[in-house]
Amino acid sequence: MTTKLLNDDVAGQVRDVFQGLQEPVEVFFFGAKENCVYCDDTRQLVEEIVELSDLLGMQIFDLEENAETARQYNVDKVPGLVLLGRDGEQLLDYGIRYAGIPSGHEFSSLINDLVLVSGRDSGLDQETRQILAGLNEPVLLQVYVTPT
Amino acid sequence: MVLAHQMALESPMVEAEMIEAMEFPELATRHGVGGVPQTTINDGAGMVVGAVPEPHLVEEIQAALE
Numbered sequence: 001m002t003t004k005l006l007n008d009d010v011a012g013q014v015r016d017v018f019q020g021l022q023e024p025v026e027v028f029f030f031g032a033k034e035n036c037v038y039c040d041d042t043r044q045l046v047e048e049i050v051e052l053s054d055l056l057g058m059q060i061f062d063l064e065e066n067a068e069t070a071r072q073y074n075v076d077k078v079p080g081l082v083l084l085g086r087d088g089e090q091l092l093d094y095g096i097r098y099a100g101i102p103s104g105h106e107f108s109s110l111i112n113d114l115v116l117v118s119g120r121d122s123g124l125d126q127e128t129r130q131i132l133a134g135l136n137e138p139v140l141l142q143v144y145v146t147p148t
Numbered sequence: 149m150v151l152a153h154q155m156a157l158e159s160p161m162v163e164a165e166m167i168e169a170m171e172f173p174e175l176a177t178r179h180g181v182g183g184v185p186q187t188t189i190n191d192g193a194g195m196v197v198g199a200v201p202e203p204h205l206v207e208e209i210q211a212a213l214e
Contacts, residue, residue, distance in 0.1 A: 038171060074163065077172060083153075095156040100168025109150050109166065122158035128206050132159040139209055141152040141164040142188040144181045 005041065006048045017111055018053040021118040026091055027058045030070055030080035038101040042079035045101070049111070055118060057086065073097075081110075083117045104147040151205055152187060 006014070029046055031039035043060065050056040063070050063078050073082045077099035085092035096117065102110040116123070124132070152164035169176040169184060179188045180195070187196040187205065194212025196205060 038168075077167070095160075095163030096153045097163070097165040098168075099165055100171040102166075102168075106166065106168065109153075113150060113153050116154065116157060120157075122154040124154050124158055125202055128155075128202055129158055131206050131210070132155060132162065135159055135161040135213075137161065137213060138190075139155075139159075139162045139213070140190050141155065141162065141209075142179065142191075143150065143152045143164065143166045144169040144176055144179070144184050144186045144188070145166060146169050146184050 002044065004048060005045050011048070011052060014049065014111055015052050017115060018055075020115045021053055021055045023118050023120055024055045024057065024086040025114055025117045026084045026086045027056070027114075028061060028069075028073060028075075028082040028084060029058060030061045030063050030066070030075045030078055030082075032063045032078040036078045039079045041103075042081070042101045045103070045107075046081065049114075056114065083113055085117055085120060101147070106145055106147065151199075151202060155205075 027046055027050060029043055031043055046058055050058045061069055063075065070076070073093060075082060075097065079101060081098040081102070082093070083096040085094065094117065096113065098110065150164070150166060153166070155162045156164040167175065169181050179192060183197050185199055189195065189209055189212040194208050196208045
């Protein structure tokens with residue numbers, strides 16, 4: 001029996017936040033068998049999170065063995081997560097990814113992101129939406145964070 | 149809430165990756181990461197340090213694309 005990463009208090013709080021979930025969300029986890037210190041913990045963490053709602057699912061991949069899938073979703077780091085909308089059999093890739101374990105502050109970010117993707121609405125200002133709608137070339141935003 | 153992820157959800161042209169800097173030190177060094185959060189736009193075409201308001205990040209994205 002593996003020790004839980006989320007204690008009962010935290011699991012309860014996350015369940016409360018997940019009351020706001022609307023549409024299904026699928027999390028793709030990418031790991032590696034070697035040279036990945038945080039893969040096991042990240043995988044377990046996401047497993048425990050998706051267990052807290054019927055609207056959440058998870059699929060597990062290996063960066064090398066599932067190289068084609070990794071390429072398709074632009075994943076090149078482990079542990080890697082992709083948050084996808086699920087509409088029946090169809091998966092909606094918005095380009096929302098995590099590289100590294102989402103612990104500390106990033107844990108809250110992940111929980112909130114799941115609710116965000118579930119709502120299928122960015123919640124951004126109207127002006128921002130208009131500017132983004134006018135983009136005609138790809139934009140890659142890489143947000144560096146630390147776990148504290 | 150992650151602003152960059154909100155933008156990715158909004159626009160099919162935007163992808164956003166949150167990176168734990170200490171697990172990927174080489175990449176963080178290449179992008180000159182000092183303070184966090186730091187947002188790198190298109191592999192160095194632009195950069196924003198700190199958690200900035202929505203209009204600020206939009207401006208930086210526009211500037212990086214020019």
